[in-house]
Amino acid sequence: MFELKATDLAGRIGLLTTKSGTIETPALLPVIHPSKQEIPPSLIKEIGFNAVITNAYLAFKNKGEEARNNGIHKTIEFDGIIMTDSGGYQVLEYGDINVNVKSIALFQEKILSDIAVILDKPTGAQLDRDYAERSVELTLKAAKETLAVVTNKEILWTGPIQGGVHLDLIERSAKETSNLNFDIHALGSPTEIMQSYDFKKLTDMIITAKKHTPSNKPMHLFGAGHPLTIPLAVALGCDLFDSASYILYGREGRYLTDYGTKKLKDMSYLNCVCPICCSLSLKEFISLEKETRSFQLGVHNLYVLIKTVNDCKEAIREGRLWEYIGIKAKAHPRLWEAYKNFSENIEFLEDGVPIFKSKGLFLSDIVDNSRPEVLRHKMKMKNNIRFRKCKLLLLPETMVKPFYKSRIYSNLKKELGSIIDQIQICFLAHPFGIIPIELSDIYPLSQYEKALKPDSDSNLDQDMVDDIVSIIYKNKISEVFIWIEGGYTQRLGEAVSKKIEINIVSSIEELRNKL
Numbered sequence: 001m002f003e004l005k006a007t008d009l010a011g012r013i014g015l016l017t018t019k020s021g022t023i024e025t026p027a028l029l030p031v032i033h034p035s036k037q038e039i040p041p042s043l044i045k046e047i048g049f050n051a052v053i054t055n056a057y058l059a060f061k062n063k064g065e066e067a068r069n070n071g072i073h074k075t076i077e078f079d080g081i082i083m084t085d086s087g088g089y090q091v092l093e094y095g096d097i098n099v100n101v102k103s104i105a106l107f108q109e110k111i112l113s114d115i116a117v118i119l120d121k122p123t124g125a126q127l128d129r130d131y132a133e134r135s136v137e138l139t140l141k142a143a144k145e146t147l148a149v150v151t152n153k154e155i156l157w158t159g160p161i162q163g164g165v166h167l168d169l170i171e172r173s174a175k176e177t178s179n180l181n182f183d184i185h186a187l188g189s190p191t192e193i194m195q196s197y198d199f200k201k202l203t204d205m206i207i208t209a210k211k212h213t214p215s216n217k218p219m220h221l222f223g224a225g226h227p228l229t230i231p232l233a234v235a236l237g238c239d240l241f242d243s244a245s246y247i248l249y250g251r252e253g254r255y256l257t258d259y260g261t262k263k264l265k266d267m268s269y270l271n272c273v274c275p276i277c278c279s280l281s282l283k284e285f286i287s288l289e290k291e292t293r294s295f296q297l298g299v300h301n302l303y304v305l306i307k308t309v310n311d312c313k314e315a316i317r318e319g320r321l322w323e324y325i326g327i328k329a330k331a332h333p334r335l336w337e338a339y340k341n342f343s344e345n346i347e348f349l350e351d352g353v354p355i356f357k358s359k360g361l362f363l364s365d366i367v368d369n370s371r372p373e374v375l376r377h378k379m380k381m382k383n384n385i386r387f388r389k390c391k392l393l394l395l396p397e398t399m400v401k402p403f404y405k406s407r408i409y410s411n412l413k414k415e416l417g418s419i420i421d422q423i424q425i426c427f428l429a430h431p432f433g434i435i436p437i438e439l440s441d442i443y444p445l446s447q448y449e450k451a452l453k454p455d456s457d458s459n460l461d462q463d464m465v466d467d468i469v470s471i472i473y474k475n476k477i478s479e480v481f482i483w484i485e486g487g488y489t490q491r492l493g494e495a496v497s498k499k500i501e502i503n504i505v506s507s508i509e510e511l512r513n514k515l
């Protein structure tokens, strides 16, 4: 069972119930080697991971007898939730004739995995279309074969989606896998894409998989264990991750930070406060004997990864996932590229954005002009709002919010008396566009913070002009007044006046004379 607790963008906090307990998602499952694990699973649990993943094929090869007799929990000495990956990669690599789809499925049942994965055929980053197509077909065939032989209803089965970089194949794979009613879906093997930091491609792959699978099932992303990849994937709706990065990086002397990896030997300061980094100086850390250093680095890396996951969850809870991804995105140009292109998928991302949030929006960059909350208001103005009055007064936005509490509005009310009731009053607020005074206290129209002088954005200006003109036509407005106070409103007023007849005013006197 998978129950959603909170959402923001396509990201969600959920509870996934397995036979060994419940995991709160998003969750990262550290990879445990069934026979050569360097960091004890008990320590991994202590750090805060209550679910891990291990490789069914390697367990079968190295600990087959023990796992069959005692179960996987005892074999790898972990009493939390255990997912087993089928080991598709390894089987391919070694071309083992002793295992097949059926035997790997039954083995996972026998060892009592909590979450199991069918023996799939990963596409990888293969550009060859025929190869990719074949991997989709073989994976679907294996999915059907697996579901036909397994009987333990308590085990959650994962159906991997293949297709590599071919989005139409991902779509087909996702649709057909969804028909098989798996408990969990997974996007297969985008490892090379992630390693090359092609975040834009990764975004397209995840969104394609997500759009064509049921939203009430968790989505696992194979092989994502980097502090930049996880937040992006969370925002796009991935719920589960697995990675061996903590120990692989550890062996290579690589130290994870919130924004990427560094070579320990190149660092000047330890910038982490995990128990490892608090107990060692950088010099001591570097001069540790290789094996110990790899262990300690592995533990440190796990602390960074759990922090990343918790930061994502906190951002979802606060409704600040957009802001959080924006901060992360600045750490790598290609992540920024993917983030900047979120606007191409705004309908997909908007779905999980709550109508009301406990915190206001931070509008810091031109990118924020197309965030879902802003576009949602614009769509509402375009499709749902109709004015009853035929005179329209557009006022510049004020620091005081909601706008009906502003001085300009109370002065107008005082000076114009009942005349004001015949005029539809709206504010021009960057980047929302037109805000009718009646809506000005509705979230987020008075709950946002932005630069005192926002960056000028010609696209946004053009949108605003088009919106004003379209609203004037749609609402059969006969007279329009724009109150100019220089800068932004000046620019808009002049642009609108080129398209349509309007009255530019800048004082109550002027307005009264023209009314």
Ligand SMILES: [Zn+2]
Residues within 6 Å of the ligand: 272, 273, 274, 275, 276, 277, 278, 300, 301, 303
């Ligand atoms: Zn540390």
